[in-house]
Amino acid sequence: MTAQVDGDAKVEAPPVSRYTFAARINHWITAVSLVLLALSGLALFHPSLFFFTYLFGGGQLTRIIHPWIGVVLAVSFLGLFLRFFALNFWKREDTIWMKNLGQVINNKEEGLPELGKYNAGQKLVFWGQSILILVLLLSGVVLWDTYFADYTQIDQKRLAAVAHAFCAIAAILIWIVHVYAAIWVKGTLRAMTRGSVTGGWAWKHHRKWFRQEVGKP
Amino acid sequence: MSVLQALDLRRRSASTVAPPPAGKAPAVEVAKLIDVSKCIGCKACQTACLEWNQLDQPIGQTDGIYDNPRDLTPTSWTVMKFTEIEKDDNLEWLIRKDGCMHCDDPGCLKACPAPGAIVQYTNGIVDFVSENCIGCGYCVKGCPFNIPRISKVDAKAYKCTLCSDRVVVGQAPACAKACPTQAIYFGTKADMIVHAEGRITDLKSRGYKNAGLYDPKGVNGTHVMYVLHHADQPHLYAGLPDNPRISPLVGMWKGILKPLSLAAIAFAGVFGLMHYVTKGPNRVTEHDEEKAVELAGRDRP
Numbered sequence A: 001m002t003a004q005v006d007g008d009a010k011v012e013a014p015p016v017s018r019y020t021f022a023a024r025i026n027h028w029i030t031a032v033s034l035v036l037l038a039l040s041g042l043a044l045f046h047p048s049l050f051f052f053t054y055l056f057g058g059g060q061l062t063r064i065i066h067p068w069i070g071v072v073l074a075v076s077f078l079g080l081f082l083r084f085f086a087l088n089f090w091k092r093e094d095t096i097w098m099k100n101l102g103q104v105i106n107n108k109e110e111g112l113p114e115l116g117k118y119n120a121g122q123k124l125v126f127w128g129q130s131i132l133i134l135v136l137l138l139s140g141v142v143l144w145d146t147y148f149a150d151y152t153q154i155d156q157k158r159l160a161a162v163a164h165a166f167c168a169i170a171a172i173l174i175w176i177v178h179v180y181a182a183i184w185v186k187g188t189l190r191a192m193t194r195g196s197v198t199g200g201w202a203w204k205h206h207r208k209w210f211r212q213e214v215g216k217p
Numbered sequence B: 001m002s003v004l005q006a007l008d009l010r011r012r013s014a015s016t017v018a019p020p021p022a023g024k025a026p027a028v029e030v031a032k033l034i035d036v037s038k039c040i041g042c043k044a045c046q047t048a049c050l051e052w053n054q055l056d057q058p059i060g061q062t063d064g065i066y067d068n069p070r071d072l073t074p075t076s077w078t079v080m081k082f083t084e085i086e087k088d089d090n091l092e093w094l095i096r097k098d099g100c101m102h103c104d105d106p107g108c109l110k111a112c113p114a115p116g117a118i119v120q121y122t123n124g125i126v127d128f129v130s131e132n133c134i135g136c137g138y139c140v141k142g143c144p145f146n147i148p149r150i151s152k153v154d155a156k157a158y159k160c161t162l163c164s165d166r167v168v169v170g171q172a173p174a175c176a177k178a179c180p181t182q183a184i185y186f187g188t189k190a191d192m193i194v195h196a197e198g199r200i201t202d203l204k205s206r207g208y209k210n211a212g213l214y215d216p217k218g219v220n221g222t223h224v225m226y227v228l229h230h231a232d233q234p235h236l237y238a239g240l241p242d243n244p245r246i247s248p249l250v251g252m253w254k255g256i257l258k259p260l261s262l263a264a265i266a267f268a269g270v271f272g273l274m275h276y277v278t279k280g281p282n283r284v285t286e287h288d289e290e291k292a293v294e295l296a297g298r299d300r301p
């Protein structure tokens, strides 16, 4: 039986750098603001979650703070988008990967094509959040009555409310998948904490990227 | 505005309401009836509203028409809306007292996310409870009549209370009391409908074939009703909606979307947990690490 390692094992290939310090800070600002937005938004979305407003100092403050965190998220996510979009274009191996999603879910990804820095699931998370955050920003501004009430008609505001709530739920669902993947695939989290992954992790999950990084095609 | 002890609640925003205490006599539904055909546009009602509710409407600007202020504001809960209709050789001057209609199925209350910021009493009056209001403006989106206004001063929503504080002690609303032509009546909804029928018969006998009562069914009737000479064309009266109802967009937003969303989020959480429990984590093995060394060596850039 092969011993199992979690990223800090006895036998471990030298690490491969995956994210710069700036990229990690950028990611964590995005992550924190998304969670705060989800909590403050859900508080207004469903009466049974209204108690989340206590986290933000009451209903009025929750209503005031939420859109400002939205601005932080929009700017921060734009940073991530510019950093990563070039690596997220769809490739032929991504379609094959998606067709064999069952194997991936069953922890049997060995037979699948070698992947670049991101797999199809990660790419879908990337593009999904890109589109949803754009719609959330636009509809959020329409709902931001304090400053923008006079710029739209009532039916546009109503549409914005439905779109905002719908996209928020979709974004939260994608967020759950994203976080779960980081918990499930061991050795991933250190990419966003320490900035590097073990050679074995890179070889197993993103071999094409690993070859590029070490210059061994 | 606050919840008066003698008024039991029928609905409360973002909450499930307990039924009125046992042993209480069933509530009588009240209504205000505005007879547009008897209104002379003197605005005594508008003034009485400001006075009774101690509202301070800042002096504004006039743009040469009678509507003053131009529209409802956070401090003007009722405004007379004047419309001139020229047809053939005839000029008709329609004057409608605009304000909250106190829908039996109130869209503002349905849309409000703050528990207890909007209530409906068992007598049918819809009231805003300012201390619970968070100023999000959802009520504005829920209302089919474009009534609530958010104050720029305290960011809370305001509108006509139907003088719930007067009604609870057996008084008619201030506007009804002040009207010199008795164009505004107040009483039980049943009585108001009977009274309206008399007025409509009278109007019909005087040539207004389409005279009728405005008590729109789309919002399950209202607790403020109009007698209109042209009940077939409510929109003539400064855009009174012909068929008001809660927008289907609001219905979706506040209806099916909420339980579906929470179910989806719960499902995602449970699915993740089950996956972890049954399939376990995806681990990098020593074999993978050895392969990495094999490919790239130990001392690489």
Ligand code: HEM
Binding pocket: A034, A037, A038, A040, A041, A042, A044, A045, A046, A062, A063, A064, A065, A066, A067, A068, A069, A070, A071, A073, A074, A133, A136, A137, A139, A140, A141, A143, A144, A145, A161, A164, A165, A168, A169, A171, A172, B113, B136
């Ligand atoms: C990107 C910029 C964003 C802006 C400008 C924005 C703005 C707003 C505004 C103005 C409201 C109405 C309540 C209020 O005034 O606070 C609102 C509600 C809400 N927001 Fe956002 N938001 C943004 C992003 C997000 C994100 C990323 C999420 C979730 C992940 C989210 C979730 C929600 C939810 C769930 C609601 C309540 C919807 C409802 O009541 O049905 N928002 N947002």
Ligand code: SF4
Binding pocket: B013, B108, B111, B112, B113, B114, B117, B118, B128, B132, B133, B134, B135, B136, B137, B138, B139, B140, B148, B156, B157
């Ligand atoms: S503005 Fe106030 S009353 Fe209107 S929906 Fe929001 S919390 Fe409710």
